[in-house]
Amino acid sequence: MIFHEMEASRIASGIRDGEFTARDVVGDCLARMQALEPVLNALITPLSEKAIAKAESIDKAVSSGKSPGPLGGVPVVVKDNMCTRGVRTTCGSRILGDWKPPYDATVIELLEKAGAVVIGKSNMDEFAMGSSTEHSAFGPASNPRDTDRVPGGSSGGSAASVAAGYVPIALGSDTGGSIRQPAAFCGVHGLKPTYGLVSRWGLVAFASSLDQIGPFARSVSDMALVMDVIASYDHKDSTCRPGGRPVFSESIKEPSVKGKKVGIVREFQNGTLDGDIERSIENTASMLSSSGAEIVDISLPESAAYGLPCYYIIAPAEASSNLARFDGVRYGLREEAPDLISQFLRTRSAGFGEEVQRRILTGTFALSSGYYDAYYLLALKVRRRICVEFTQAFEAADVILMPATPSLPFRKGEFIDDPISMYMSDVFTLPVNLAGLPGMTVSTGMNASGLPLSVQIVAPRWADSRLLEFAAVIEAWAGRPGISSGGVL
Amino acid sequence: MDLSFETVIGLEVHVQLATESKLFCSCPTAYIGTEPNTNVCPACLGLPGSLPSLNRRALELGVKAALALDCSVNAMTRFHRKNYFYPDLPKAFQVSQYDIPLAVSGSMPIFLEGRVKNINITRLHLEEDAGKLVHKTADGRLSGASFSLVDYNRGGVPLAEIVSEPELSSPEEAREYVLTIRRLVRYLEVSDGDMESGSLRVDANISQKCSDGRWGSRVEIKNVNSVRAMERALEYEIIRQREILLNGEEIVQETRHWDDGAGVTRSSRSKEEAHDYRYFPEPDLPPIKIDEELVKYIGCSLPELPWDRRERYIREWGLSQADSVSLSENQDVALYLEKTVAFGADRQLAANWVRTYILRLQNETGVAINDLAVGPEDLASLLVHVKQGSLSSTAAKDVLGIMFALGVKVGAAMEKSGISAGGVSRDALFETVARILEANPAETGVIIAGGDTAVRKRKYLMGLVMKEIRGQAAGEEVSAAFDAVLGSIRDRSL
Numbered sequence: 001m002i003f004h005e006m007e008a009s010r011i012a013s014g015i016r017d018g019e020f021t022a023r024d025v026v027g028d029c030l031a032r033m034q035a036l037e038p039v040l041n042a043l044i045t046p047l048s049e050k051a052i053a054k055a056e057s058i059d060k061a062v063s064s065g066k067s068p069g070p071l072g073g074v075p076v077v078v079k080d081n082m083c084t085r086g087v088r089t090t091c092g093s094r095i096l097g098d099w100k101p102p103y104d105a106t107v108i109e110l111l112e113k114a115g116a117v118v119i120g121k122s123n124m125d126e127f128a129m130g131s132s133t134e135h136s137a138f139g140p141a142s143n144p145r146d147t148d149r150v151p152g153g154s155s156g157g158s159a160a161s162v163a164a165g166y167v168p169i170a171l172g173s174d175t176g177g178s179i180r181q182p183a184a185f186c187g188v189h190g191l192k193p194t195y196g197l198v199s200r201w202g203l204v205a206f207a208s209s210l211d212q213i214g215p216f217a218r219s220v221s222d223m224a225l226v227m228d229v230i231a232s233y234d235h236k237d238s239t240c241r242p243g244g245r246p247v248f249s250e251s252i253k254e255p256s257v258k259g260k261k262v263g264i265v266r267e268f269q270n271g272t273l274d275g276d277i278e279r280s281i282e283n284t285a286s287m288l289s290s291s292g293a294e295i296v297d298i299s300l301p302e303s304a305a306y307g308l309p310c311y312y313i314i315a316p317a318e319a320s321s322n323l324a325r326f327d328g329v330r331y332g333l334r335e336e337a338p339d340l341i342s343q344f345l346r347t348r349s350a351g352f353g354e355e356v357q358r359r360i361l362t363g364t365f366a367l368s369s370g371y372y373d374a375y376y377l378l379a380l381k382v383r384r385r386i387c388v389e390f391t392q393a394f395e396a397a398d399v400i401l402m403p404a405t406p407s408l409p410f411r412k413g414e415f416i417d418d419p420i421s422m423y424m425s426d427v428f429t430l431p432v433n434l435a436g437l438p439g440m441t442v443s444t445g446m447n448a449s450g451l452p453l454s455v456q457i458v459a460p461r462w463a464d465s466r467l468l469e470f471a472a473v474i475e476a477w478a479g480r481p482g483i484s485s486g487g488v489l
Numbered sequence: 490m491d492l493s494f495e496t497v498i499g500l501e502v503h504v505q506l507a508t509e510s511k512l513f514c515s516c517p518t519a520y521i522g523t524e525p526n527t528n529v530c531p532a533c534l535g536l537p538g539s540l541p542s543l544n545r546r547a548l549e550l551g552v553k554a555a556l557a558l559d560c561s562v563n564a565m566t567r568f569h570r571k572n573y574f575y576p577d578l579p580k581a582f583q584v585s586q587y588d589i590p591l592a593v594s595g596s597m598p599i600f601l602e603g604r605v606k607n608i609n610i611t612r613l614h615l616e617e618d619a620g621k622l623v624h625k626t627a628d629g630r631l632s633g634a635s636f637s638l639v640d641y642n643r644g645g646v647p648l649a650e651i652v653s654e655p656e657l658s659s660p661e662e663a664r665e666y667v668l669t670i671r672r673l674v675r676y677l678e679v680s681d682g683d684m685e686s687g688s689l690r691v692d693a694n695i696s697q698k699c700s701d702g703r704w705g706s707r708v709e710i711k712n713v714n715s716v717r718a719m720e721r722a723l724e725y726e727i728i729r730q731r732e733i734l735l736n737g738e739e740i741v742q743e744t745r746h747w748d749d750g751a752g753v754t755r756s757s758r759s760k761e762e763a764h765d766y767r768y769f770p771e772p773d774l775p776p777i778k779i780d781e782e783l784v785k786y787i788g789c790s791l792p793e794l795p796w797d798r799r800e801r802y803i804r805e806w807g808l809s810q811a812d813s814v815s816l817s818e819n820q821d822v823a824l825y826l827e828k829t830v831a832f833g834a835d836r837q838l839a840a841n842w843v844r845t846y847i848l849r850l851q852n853e854t855g856v857a858i859n860d861l862a863v864g865p866e867d868l869a870s871l872l873v874h875v876k877q878g879s880l881s882s883t884a885a886k887d888v889l890g891i892m893f894a895l896g897v898k899v900g901a902a903m904e905k906s907g908i909s910a911g912g913v914s915r916d917a918l919f920e921t922v923a924r925i926l927e928a929n930p931a932e933t934g935v936i937i938a939g940g941d942t943a944v945r946k947r948k949y950l951m952g953l954v955m956k957e958i959r960g961q962a963a964g965e966e967v968s969a970a971f972d973a974v975l976g977s978i979r980d981r982s983l
Contacts, residue, residue: 083538096537103531105538204537209772237540238774318772321572324581325535329639344574367572367767376769 022073069115095351105202122157152182177429187452263397320363513541560595832869878963
């Protein structure tokens with residue numbers, strides 16, 4: 001059986017029912033990974049031996065009549081900015097060196113408890129800063145749909161792992177589009193949940209008020225399955241919303257958009273949008289309309305005009321503080337120097353890549369005395385207005401339908417020396433983070449040249465299950481994304 | 490022209506809150522005498538991926554101190570990050586408060602030579618402590634080290650920073666202010682207030698106002714590790730600043746470190762120098778709504794404050810300044826005293842005895858006042874005898890000693906010591922007085938002749954009587970017996 005093409009739900013039920021073993025599934029996925037990894041470089045740290053041991057323990061549990069958990073035996077990949085006890089966690093940076101966290105991130109604990117088998121930690125832009133996975137100290141990753149192109153970023157390795165069939169599901173983190181943009185580039189589904197739905201404990205912070213962990217999958221039902229595992233209150237994250245969570249797999253059982261209002265953002269239909277993506281939005285809108293939804297026009301002028309600059313003040317400002325702890329004193333890289341200040345300077349100059357240094361400098365500037373009001377404080381005010389604008393938009397619409405990215409996946413090296421153009425890649429995703437909303441990239445197939453198409457749907461806070469319901473309707477129409485080997489196999 | 494100066498001092502007092510666990514994680518707060526880097530976790534070590542969770546108990550203790558200082562507690566408060574690099578600060582920022590502290594606008598009375606001065610409190614905010622750097626050479630000496638060690642056990646311990654308005658005008662006032670805060674936090678059990686161990690730390694801001702209208706720049710003094718050191722540092726700084734102004738020069742606005750050994754302040758070129766802390770709201774901690782009910786509850790359960798109690802002892806009880814201070818300093822002591830009075834003891838008598846004997850017993854034995862074998866009721870019944878005159882002070886002291894040593898009540902203790910209340914009969918007393926007078930004819934003669942104008946001889950003889958009867962009669966009783974016997978001697982000799 002070709003396990004690496006299977007959905008997670010199918011794998012889990014097959015193992016649970018004794019139809020096949022976790023060892024077989026994991027073996028097949030590891031073989032797939034080993035075959036493609038030389039080309040894709042989607043993983044920073046493969047965990048083959050650990051994965052096999054875990055698979056065997058799952059099989060043992062099954063044969064002794066124990067439930068292996070909802071994700072029992074399902075291979076998964078997690079982004080390398082999530083702490084894994086005793087396993088190197090690099091954030092795609094040199095500065096963490098060989099640091100092995102003494103603790104697991106909450107999402108890792110939850111995945112493990114549900115029986116998932118972590119087969120590797122995925123490649124990423126350093127500290128999640130970037131949109132191409134080219135800013136990785138471990139070399140760029142490739143897009144399995146076209147290996148000359150980038151997989152997007154920063155969670156490019158996770159998106160590529162799912163698109164290439166290493167795993168049916170993977171976790172990424174999304175600060176300004178780092179799940180949804182690579183999902184769009186790699187042709188898989190990617191969900192950024194509402195800020196506060198999934199615990200951030202153990203996620204190495206980029207911008208704390210924007211970061212959120214979420215899944216990649218090749219089917220909406222797998223997406224729901226993993227959300228049921230990871231969306232859980234955690235007292236260790238003070239920004240995590242207390243209380244219960246919806247059962248996501250229930251919300252997609254009989255998906256319907258009948259009578260729902262779908263908002264189309266006119267400001268986002270401008271000239272810079274790729275024609276194929278624009279058509280994908282239009283086609284999705286007419287399908288939803290013929291399925292009983294009502295299409296309405298909405299307006300998000302503040303997000304369109306100020307979202308990007310607002311984001312590029314707040315995110316670097318928080319990052320400049322979050323990344324200050326990497327000083328070579330306690331862990332990670334240390335460049336020895338005769339005095340303390342020189343040691344700080346040398347360590348940080350050697351350990352951080354160019355893009356990270358750029359953002360630390362930008363953020364430090366924005367928070368500096370004399371500039372705080374003009375930059376950081378102003379950005380906070382704009383952020384407030386963007387939140388209000390979305391709240392008003394959701395008075396007219398149940399979900400917003402918009403592009404995930406302005407362009408199809410670009411070529412490697414295309415924007416590596418042009419940070420502003422690279423930043424533009426997140427222009428449609430980052431307002432969603434600023435407002436703390438759930439947003440999802442739903443794959444809608446391929447264009448004529450075989451490059452992935454997608455739409456982004458956005459819902460009000462805590463309406464994540466509504467997104468999954470819409471995604472299920474779109475998936476039923478556009479089809480589930482398949483896997484690609486990037487021409488290697 | 491003769492110039493004169495006014496000194497302006499404002500203090501920032503850091504108080505370590507008496508919580509079991511740290512401000513943002515569940516690690517124990519114990520850091521003195523613990524193996525370095527054992528009371529730590531990912532959160533207080535600031536490991537990548539860790540997040541803070543606020544300790545509610547620290548918030549409550551902060552509210553308690555704030556209400557006692559008559560501050561308004563903000564309905565909503567939030568934390569900020571104060572960013573700077575230093576090896577004792579594992580996240581390279583300190584979580585503190587900035588624009589919306591826990592509480593603002595309070596005041597506290599300090600007592601100065603019989604005069605009361607209200608010092609306004611600007612704010613009280615919460616923040617986490619840093620770790621501790623240890624500079625140690627390979628052979629264990631602490632100087633000339635080529636490397637430093639860092640212990641994060643203290644990192645994340647909760648502190649309340651209490652900032653005064655610049656309203657203190659002398660080192661003595663500053664001293665009284667710090668002592669009053671220390672008494673308060675101990676009294677409220679908000680902190681152990683121990684300056685030597687660092688549970689209470691003071692930074693002082695001091696400037697000079699010259700009679701010619703010039704204002705000297707403000708200088709911050711750090712590294713004062715005792716009240717005495719603070720006073721000395723302020724005294725030194727006053728002289729230094731006045732000399733500069735007298736020379737027509739400008740005072741540099743800066744942070745200076747007190748060198749206790751050398752007795753001078755030195756300009757600091759370390760981490761505090763010209764810093765831009767880039768404060769911004771801590772995104773990992775949402776703003777905190779402070780429950781109005783909680784504030785009300787804490788407010789209602791506040792005990793009578795030490796300065797109010799002290800005033801009451803002076804005004805209503807007529808106690809001396811000294812008695813009032815020492816008896817109102819500690820809540821348990823004050824309650825012991827008040828219970829003793831409630832059980833019938835005279836106020837002044839109870840105050841004397843608690844201050845003189847009970848506090849001494851507490852100090853000598855190390856037993857907390859509430860656990861002493863002699864409770865307020867026992868002391869009260871003893872003091873009732875003293876007041877009635879059926880026991881002299883001397884005898885009562887012996888009885889108290891027995892009560893304490895054997896853990897028995899007054900009656901049993903008196904029996905044990907062979908003393909009984911109103912112990913000597915009238916006849917026995919008269920007989921003793923007569924015997925003493927006869928045995929000391931010279932003194933007796935002078936008294937009868939009216940030559941003992943200074944009553945010295947009478948006192949001497951009465952002392953002998955007291956000794957003889959082991960204090961088992963009140964002074965007035967003995968005196969009366971004296972008069973009677975002397976009268977009869979006089980009658981006989983006529």
